[in-house]
Amino acid sequence: MRTFDFSPLYRSTVGFDRLFDMIDQTARVEPLPNWPPYNVEKSGEDQYRITMAVAGFGTDEIEITQKENLLLVSGQKHAEQENTQFLHRGIATRAFKQTFSLADYVNVKAAHLENGLLTIDLEREVPEELKPRRIQIATAGQAGPKVIEHDKAA
Incomplete structure (x- = not known):
């Protein structure tokens, strides 16, 4: 190591x-868990998307929790019918727990489950007071710093 x-x-x-x-x-x-498979995409300047393949899970069986800079996605199947006999079981229904570390000011905007894919949209929203700004330099006899220009692109 x-x-x-x-x-x-x-x-x-x-x-x-x-x-x-x-x-x-x-x-x-x-080692990171390899199930369920997922993609992490950058869909814009400050937009991100996590797509997870969760075939067989319903919206009531998946929980998404954001606490500060940690996103937790977990799934737990409800008890299945006991009289079902599988000849082949290829769709995994085991419980899962996947965590993602998020950067500062990244928040979940939406989550959708469609066709076995869970999509979580995230966006970075830096507060206005933390964005870069230009400060005028005072000379002797002038008052303190004054904002003369604000950079909207940053």
Whole structure:
């Protein structure tokens, strides 16, 4: 197992502690579950989509929970009829739990289940007060900083 020393980066970065902790944790994490299969797509500048193949599950058997920067998708099948005898069972109905780490200000906008595919739409919404802005530099005798231009694209 290879570990990285991030201490030289701490000298020139501020506020990236969480990022370095996340990178360090990936080396210690158990193998990711490979079921159910899923895709993660970037569908726009600040829009993302997670698509999961959950054939056989209904909307009442899937739970999506977002708590801070963690998205948890879990599924649990209801008890099936006991008198059903399968000659071949190829559709997996085992319970699952999949977690996704979300960046700051990424929130779930919608979730849809259609044709066995669960689609979760996410969007990053940075608060207006945290977007970049240009600050005027005051000279002697002038008042404090004043915003003279706001960058709407950032």
